Amino acid sequence: MNSQNEILENLINNISKLPGIGKKSARRIAYYLINTPEHNAISTANSIIEAREKLGLCKECFNLSEDTICSVCSDRSRNKEAILVIENFHDLYLFEKLNIHKGVYHVLGGLLNPLDGIGPNALRLDELFNRVKEHNISELIIGLNHSIEGDSTSLYISNRLNSSGVKISRLASGIPVGGEIEYTDEITLRQAFENRK
Numbered sequence: 001m002n003s004q005n006e007i008l009e010n011l012i013n014n015i016s017k018l019p020g021i022g023k024k025s026a027r028r029i030a031y032y033l034i035n036t037p038e039h040n041a042i043s044t045a046n047s048i049i050e051a052r053e054k055l056g057l058c059k060e061c062f063n064l065s066e067d068t069i070c071s072v073c074s075d076r077s078r079n080k081e082a083i084l085v086i087e088n089f090h091d092l093y094l095f096e097k098l099n100i101h102k103g104v105y106h107v108l109g110g111l112l113n114p115l116d117g118i119g120p121n122a123l124r125l126d127e128l129f130n131r132v133k134e135h136n137i138s139e140l141i142i143g144l145n146h147s148i149e150g151d152s153t154s155l156y157i158s159n160r161l162n163s164s165g166v167k168i169s170r171l172a173s174g175i176p177v178g179g180e181i182e183y184t185d186e187i188t189l190r191q192a193f194e195n196r197k
């Protein structure tokens, strides 16, 4: 049987693996979860299990979705010929919140980073190139961070689609150099989208 300390340390350890949570915050959250009325803690645990079980990836854009095709891709009012290429679900959420993109998305699932062993095959790049080829895509907007990884991923995409005839633009560098979309304020992100080149 686990000792009391082991149980607590195990909980803290698991919470500290969450993004942006250090050991100190993890300890605070662990104490909260133990002290809060039981139904609160159980409801949190159940939400995690339910999200893991029921949410999958959209077959077209790799957005999170309960169905095979996500709500963005199945929305008939969206322009299916314009794809905004983004790194992750969170960036998709930000662009949707701003309501500036009337087309659809493609979630790459990361950025090229050879030093960390992330090559083209680790991302959903082939899926993107197939989409462009098979679905009559006319415009590709690259909404990736202005970082070394974001730049090399953008360059890789542009090179591969060079002869495809698709119009490619990238969000203007209103996003600070080295800056991440996640931390860019709404006005700057809106301007970057409108001034894309």
Ligand SMILES: [Zn+2]
Residues within 6 Å of the ligand: 058, 059, 060, 061, 062, 063, 069, 070, 071, 072, 073, 074
């Ligand atoms: Zn989708």
